[in-house]
Amino acid sequence: MLSVICNGRLVDGRTYNGEFLNIVIENDTIIEILEPDCKLPDNATTIDAKKNIVLPGLINAHTHGDTSLAKGLGDRWTLELLLNASPLTSESFRLQDKSLAARLSAVEMLLNGCTACYDLFSDFPIPELQSLEAVGEAYKKVGMRAVIAPLMADRTFWQAVPGMLDALPNHLSRKIDQISTAPGDTVIASVRHALKNWTHTDSIHLGLAPTIPYHCESTFFKSCRGLADEFGARIHSHLGESKMQAVVGQQLFGCSLTEYLDTLGIVSSDFTAAHCVWLNQQDIERLADRGAHVAHNPTSNLRLGTGVAKTREMIKAGINVGIGTDANTCSDGLNMFEAMRMAAYVSRIHQPDPDYWLSAKDVLLMATEGSAKALGLEDQIGRIAPKFKADLVFIDTRAIQYTPLNNARRQIIFQENGSGVKDVMVGGKLVVQDRKPVGIDYDDLRDKVSESIVRIRRISADQEAMVRSLEPVVSKFCVGLSSTALPIDRYIGL
Incomplete structure (x- = not known):
């Protein structure tokens, strides 16, 4: 089946910046880009994109779909306080809660022009095939592409940080002792079963996400590498997100976390490192040499006060950098327009030379082609070009942010907030039309989410009380640990 998108203004991170061009689509794939005066194929369905920008x-490149049910839980949370609150996010979820969370995340992303994601979904304590299939089906039903990489660890946050358990009062320590991860070999066996029996091979892929280097034994990480090699799956991990992580890495391993993972054989062309704030130049060069990818999450880094990543240095070194939103608990919206704008902004506080800053073109390329490479889908998505999937976003140029329309690409990056998104197409099919999701009943989804939250809040009341009691102790301990001097500094201040 042929269709042609006519009269739209194309914008991408390469060459298009508002030119009127026609896009010819066969089934789910772009086959040709035509000048406006070219003859259109016979028997093609015409889609009029007049007064629309058409964007890939x-x-x-990095999110956590399970946290869509945990919006608004924290305010002045550091990363460590967010991890301390993990019992409030998804640990009490039933199967239907996991499906609801994934659907809600997918809808939010699609409404904001995002057509694919790398979702590090938490299925605590053991990622199971049934749960992961439910998450995959949720994305598929809404109409989004996804790489689902379940978070995995064989230590809890409190166990992983040296000295933290000893710093807790006895009554809180006893409560923490009741929270445990599953044995590492059990987790690995369950994920192996999921990879072996995974059936969503067209638009939903399964990956691995050993969460934070020192939350996992070295043998656990090596087992993840073995699974990735055996099944052709990708690996995604948080790396150098906060100063405390960098400090703990030095204490435990005598080297940076990047070097540690490299010695385990983890860092490779199928590896995506999230955040990478507290990396030194040697770490950056190591990632570049191995062909690894970075998922830059500037909004989350600012929200959690973890510092500012040196993305320009990464790009100069040859690292592929994508952009992510991170989670609803720390970003707070799954809005790639906000993430792109913030990526451009924070690049400008390192130094006054504008040649160092990320441009609108840079960040749009990162959020499309860069993120596609991080997902391992660079030959399928991220571009408006022949042989690429027809995953397209239609932005209404009548919106206030485009009046007047002087430079389409710049106005998308520096002014668009998602409100201009009118339609979204994935694989040649509209999944958002007139600002409404097509594949699901949003009112029904909202009602079910509301019902689910009442139950979750009721059964997690004891955990919430524990988390709030832990917060001042955990904060004091982690802030103290973070005061340890390091050769690098990623905070912006005196």
């Missing part, structure tokens, strides 16, 4: 679907 944005790609979220």
